[in-house]
Amino acid sequence: MTLILFPAIDLKDGRCVRLKQGDMAQVTVFNDDPADQAARFVAAGAEWIHVVDLNGAFAGRPLNAPAVSAIIAAAKVPVQLGGGIRDIATIEAWLRAGIARVILGTVAVKTPELVRQACKLFPGQVAVGIDARAGHVATEGWAETSDLSVEDLARRFVDAGVAAIIHTDIDRDGLLGGANVAASAALAKSVPIPVIVSGGVSSIDDIKAVKAQEGSGLAGVIAGRAIYDGRLDIADAIQVLRG
DSSP, rough: OEEEEEEEEETTTEEEEEEEEEEEHHHHHHEEEEHHHHHHHHHHHHOOOEEEHHHHHHSSOOOHHHHHHHHHHHSSEEEEEESSOHHHHHHHHHHTTSSSSEEOHHHHHHHHHHHHHEEEEETTTTEEEEEEETTTEEEETTTTTEEHHHHHHHHTTTTTTEEEEEETTTTTTTTTTTOOOHHHHHHHHHHHOOEEEEEESSHHHHHHHHTTTGGTEEEEEEEEEEHHHHOOOOOHHHHHHHH
16 A cells, blocks of 8 residues: 555635644634645645545534635545535535545544445545544544544444544644654554544654554555645655655
């Protein structure tokens, strides 16, 4: 399995932003034109784009559809999308619109049967987003933390046909403090589902750490602020991941 770099576009009010630890009050705008940002990522060599509808994650329904559609049109590479996707109709609508893979987070905790149903209806196009705070699962745009452990949630979907798990360490997200690669690799070893590292990527050293855990079941890594700040070059990261 070739490790994939997923440059991230987080959408708030139609603009490309980054948050600190998922806090909507701690927002930095990096581009007013998400489609332009997607095109820049692809020009730099990106083979996938990771998109999150932040408004949607908090509202429980899609709220940045025009921006997402513009990203799909501009990117010309597969786009995975999370945030506010809570029912089969929304999943189907996004896949029809050209999204390659939807990411289910809150519903994976609250309505696991919906994840199973979606995996059957749309094989290979459903990922589960597991957002962790101190090893426990957070939901509702990270506003709530449950008693459920990351591993316990992941094990619920071992036989469901989930394409990937996106494992985000909220305590590190947007802080450039380094990714929690060890936790993601431990999760990957505990379930036969590919795991994507997310949260805290700050430099090429994090990418090298992901590469070093290649045999654990990791499938790739998401990077956001480090790319926007110029601390991480997309081409360099891809070169490391390909080895």
